[in-house]
Amino acid sequence: MKLPRKTKQQKERAQEILNELYQHYPNPHCELDHRNPFELLIATILSAQCTDVRVNKVTPKLFETYPTPELMSEAPLEELEELIRTTGFFRNKAKSLKETSKTLVENFDGKVPKNMDDLLTLRGAARKTANVVLGNAFGINHGVVVDTHVKRFSNRFGLTKHKSNTDKIERDLMALFPQESWTDLSHLMIHHGRGPCKARISKAPDHPLCVKYGKNCECRKMRERNS
Numbered sequence: 001m002k003l004p005r006k007t008k009q010q011k012e013r014a015q016e017i018l019n020e021l022y023q024h025y026p027n028p029h030c031e032l033d034h035r036n037p038f039e040l041l042i043a044t045i046l047s048a049q050c051t052d053v054r055v056n057k058v059t060p061k062l063f064e065t066y067p068t069p070e071l072m073s074e075a076p077l078e079e080l081e082e083l084i085r086t087t088g089f090f091r092n093k094a095k096s097l098k099e100t101s102k103t104l105v106e107n108f109d110g111k112v113p114k115n116m117d118d119l120l121t122l123r124g125a126a127r128k129t130a131n132v133v134l135g136n137a138f139g140i141n142h143g144v145v146v147d148t149h150v151k152r153f154s155n156r157f158g159l160t161k162h163k164s165n166t167d168k169i170e171r172d173l174m175a176l177f178p179q180e181s182w183t184d185l186s187h188l189m190i191h192h193g194r195g196p197c198k199a200r201i202s203k204a205p206d207h208p209l210c211v212k213y214g215k216n217c218e219c220r221k222m223r224e225r226n227s
Contacts, residue, residue, distance in 0.1 A: 001143075003175040013213070014176035017157060020209050021188040028187035030136040032056065037112035037137035038104070039063055042072075044132045045096050045124040050087045058084055066101075069110045073101035096124030114138050128166070135183030144173045145186035149193030156197065158215035 006014075022028075031052040034040035039059065046055045062083045066072040072080075080094035087093060100122040104110055112133060113119055119130035127143065134140040144150070146166040150173075154160045160172040177185055193199075196207040197217065210217045 001171065001174075003171050006172075006175045011176055014159065015178075017159075017209070017213050018177060018181055018185065018188070020213070021192065022184075024207075024209060025188050025191040028184045028191065030132070030187065031190075032132075033059060034137075035063075037133060038069060040137045041100070041112050041122070041125065041129070041133050042097055044129045045100065046084060046087045046093055048093070048124070049089060054087060058087055069101040069104040072097060073105050075101075093124065099123040100125065112137065114140065116142055127170075131183075131186075135186075139183075141179050141182040144170050144177075144182045146170045146173070147186070147190065148199075149190040150186050152199060153189040153193050153197065156210075156215070156217040157213050 030040070032040060032043040032047060033056045034043055042062070043055050043059050046058065062080075065079075065083065066075050075098060077094055077098060080097055081090050084090050084093055084097070103122055104112065107121070108118065114134065116127070116130050116134065119125050119133060120127070125133075128145055128147065131143045131145045134142045135145070146154075146169050151164070151166065151169055154169050154173060155163060159176060160169045162168040162172065173185065174182065192207075192209065197210055197214070
């Protein structure tokens with residue numbers, strides 16, 4: 001993947017933001033409960049258009065009933081649908097779980113692959129899902145997970161000029177931040193986005209990260225208007 005060029009000043013600023021994020025959120029981690037790569041893969045597929053909290057309520061029963069790709073690939077579609085109904089788009093997701101499990105069994109000896117190309121052959125696993133699995137199950141920093149929080153953070157903090165193109169936003173972040181931080185980076189941005197820098201802001205918070213680095217941050221703009 002060809003990355004855009006970034007200046008030394010841009011990279012230094014990005015490093016400062018990263019350092020501050022680690023100070024405020026010292027334990028970045030994946031919010032999806034899982035015990036192995038297969039469970040993380042399935043949970044991530046279910047998390048599309050659904051909260052991690054909701055997924056974590058559904059997966060214990062799902063994994064108790066179908067703990068392996070072999071068992072899930074043979075599961076009746078109707079039973080999978082019922083188990084994951086509350087995650088939304090449950091019919092399509094159930095097909096993805098069944099077909100992905102079947103592919104794992106037939107093409108990968110029942111194991112989750114450790115590379116992007118193979119992961120992208122699985123139904124329901126786009127680049128975001130593959131990045132989640134590679135980073136959190138295998139410790140491979142292949143890219144940056146870009147979800148709605150990461151997208152919003154990147155724009156508010158002037159890390160990208162792209163508003164909605166997740167591929168271009170990811171490339172900007174990969175070019176700015178050291179590779180060893182890519183997996184943590186998304187968790188850190190998500191923590192901040194779920195906390196003081198939400199999408200809708202009713203008052204001006206005084207979080208030091210927003211005040212110091214939030215170029216386009218609504219809370220910073222609100223603070224300036226009220227000063």
